[in-house]
Amino acid sequence: MKILSAAQTRKADAYTIQHEPISSLDLMERAASALVDWLTQRFSPEVPFAIFCGPGNNGGDGLAAARLLHNRGYNVQVFLVEEPDQTKSDDFTQNLHRLPQELPAQSIQSIEDFSELSPGTVVLDALFGSGLSRPLRGVYAQVVEKMNQLGGTIISVDVPSGLFADEALLQDSTVVQATHTVTFEQPKLSFLLPSSGAYVGEWHAVSIALHPEYLQNVASPYQLLTPAFIKSILKPRKKYAHKGTYGHALLIGGSYGKLGALILSAQAALRAGVGLLTVQVPQIGYSIVQTAVPEAMALTDLHDLHFTRFTGQPDAYDCLGIGPGLGQAEDTRLALEALFRLHLPPLVLDADALNLVAADRTLLRTLPEGSILTPHLKEFERLTGPATDDFHRLQLLQSFCQEHKCYVVLKGAHSCVGTPTGEYYFNSTGNPGMATGGSGDVLTGILTSLRAQGYSALETCLLGIYVHGLAGDLAAQEMGQASLIASDLSAFLGKAFLAVEKG
Ligand SMILES: NC(=O)C1=CN([C@@H]2O[C@H](COP(=O)(O)OP(=O)(O)OC[C@H]3O[C@@H](n4cnc5c(N)ncnc54)[C@H](O)[C@@H]3O)[C@@H](O)[C@H]2O)[C@@H](O)CC1
Numbered sequence: 001m002k003i004l005s006a007a008q009t010r011k012a013d014a015y016t017i018q019h020e021p022i023s024s025l026d027l028m029e030r031a032a033s034a035l036v037d038w039l040t041q042r043f044s045p046e047v048p049f050a051i052f053c054g055p056g057n058n059g060g061d062g063l064a065a066a067r068l069l070h071n072r073g074y075n076v077q078v079f080l081v082e083e084p085d086q087t088k089s090d091d092f093t094q095n096l097h098r099l100p101q102e103l104p105a106q107s108i109q110s111i112e113d114f115s116e117l118s119p120g121t122v123v124l125d126a127l128f129g130s131g132l133s134r135p136l137r138g139v140y141a142q143v144v145e146k147m148n149q150l151g152g153t154i155i156s157v158d159v160p161s162g163l164f165a166d167e168a169l170l171q172d173s174t175v176v177q178a179t180h181t182v183t184f185e186q187p188k189l190s191f192l193l194p195s196s197g198a199y200v201g202e203w204h205a206v207s208i209a210l211h212p213e214y215l216q217n218v219a220s221p222y223q224l225l226t227p228a229f230i231k232s233i234l235k236p237r238k239k240y241a242h243k244g245t246y247g248h249a250l251l252i253g254g255s256y257g258k259l260g261a262l263i264l265s266a267q268a269a270l271r272a273g274v275g276l277l278t279v280q281v282p283q284i285g286y287s288i289v290q291t292a293v294p295e296a297m298a299l300t301d302l303h304d305l306h307f308t309r310f311t312g313q314p315d316a317y318d319c320l321g322i323g324p325g326l327g328q329a330e331d332t333r334l335a336l337e338a339l340f341r342l343h344l345p346p347l348v349l350d351a352d353a354l355n356l357v358a359a360d361r362t363l364l365r366t367l368p369e370g371s372i373l374t375p376h377l378k379e380f381e382r383l384t385g386p387a388t389d390d391f392h393r394l395q396l397l398q399s400f401c402q403e404h405k406c407y408v409v410l411k412g413a414h415s416c417v418g419t420p421t422g423e424y425y426f427n428s429t430g431n432p433g434m435a436t437g438g439s440g441d442v443l444t445g446i447l448t449s450l451r452a453q454g455y456s457a458l459e460t461c462l463l464g465i466y467v468h469g470l471a472g473d474l475a476a477q478e479m480g481q482a483s484l485i486a487s488d489l490s491a492f493l494g495k496a497f498l499a500v501e502k503g
């Protein structure tokens, strides 16, 4: 699914109005109906609603929703938040006139006009949407602060007011802290980034049937992964396949005290379907890994405690994943340097392999083309230097991928895959239960496995992050988020692949 900018969203609205054709007022009515359908499926008519409307079309949505909720028997209060002489959009004005007499709109021109709400009131935030042009000030900022202080449920219409759809927030901005955001057609870019996404709560995209022609033809570098798209990547297993059909993966990592990381990767690689798996561990890891992962073959390093030299044949493998539990000893750095000089299969680099590369720019310059790197935010910062904000980080991601001709999975709540050709793919699966030690190691195993099976680097990243997050979602459904541990992700990988197959 393409993610559109605020300007493209405006064009999509205008294109729909012109080509469907439909009046702008009717399109707003459609948006408000979709919003009200969503609300009435979740809240009963006894729940009081306080609807705060701004001066533009977002406020117009709020007014139309107020009328529709009232008509369905809901208990609604309407507030117009306005600065003196504020111009209103035409559709706002039309919807204000359409409010039934028994539903008067109360004006809030200063914070003194903000009356107490009865306990349990759900706040509908329709102050500003994708037309926000500057940070909130004056009465708007004061009302938002008050709404946030109430501590109740806040549902933002389209975008939490004060948040830009596709620009960074200024420091100390006032923004609605939404419980849910009901957004029209598709999520906005800022919902997918950590600083701004934190204001959105849970987002839900409701369709307002924008013109499919526009959506099909518009160009956007930003994509959100959908089940149908991921299903189209997944290759079914063949009846006459044998273990050689599904590649031979090699994982290198594990050091004294961190062998578990490599074991988590190895188990995940097997569950992600690789034909054969070899792991290289230091001497102390030999019997540990042979016991914990009997399906894997083991190579040992010359060193007892950490990686110092690759002891296998590079051409024997279809993908090499390196990093989980690797450690950052000086002889490990030298070993990595020597490894990069070999004619290697495709690489997946994670954790300490990334840290070693980040600390040594010469090593970074020898990174084989087409490699997959899986940093979390801190590891990414070590590679590129600090980003001033989430949007700047996306630029850094693009320039890094282009310069090093590699794929980067920038991990987080919506992990983002950057490509050498400048696209960004955001993941749509996963949950905070996965914020637990070892989750990243599991991802490395999955990616190494998929790449060894013959998926392209891009397909590997997209399918890999999606099934990883989906395994986390399925695990969390059964055991809750707090109890989820990394090995559960491997345990639920099978169900995740089944769900992808079903689409
Ligand atoms: N026909 C359409 O275009 C549709 C629009 N829709 C709604 O319309 C919204 C976009 O509407 P608009 O473009 O009118 O934008 P908004 O309603 O977000 O607000 C824009 C208005 O607020 C003013 N403004 C912006 N930032 C301000 C600030 N910080 N302080 C004070 N005033 C500020 C602008 O000058 C403008 O008058 C969407 O988010 C969505 O909710 C939906 O109804 C779907 C159809």
Ligand SMILES: Nc1ncnc2c1ncn2[C@@H]1O[C@H](COP(=O)(O)OP(=O)(O)O)[C@@H](O)[C@H]1O
Binding pocket: 351, 376, 411, 412, 413, 414, 415, 429, 430, 431, 432, 433, 434, 435, 436, 437, 438, 439, 440, 441, 442, 443, 468, 469
């Ligand atoms: N809040 C979250 N929502 C969704 N996924 C998450 C969340 N937190 C972490 N994850 C996922 O869990 C993994 C954590 O990786 P990482 O930070 O490298 O952990 P570790 O180093 O402990 O293995 C990443 O794939 C990330 O996308």
Ligand SMILES: [K+]
Binding pocket: 058, 125, 126, 127, 128, 129, 156, 157, 158, 159, 160, 161
């Ligand atoms: K809003």
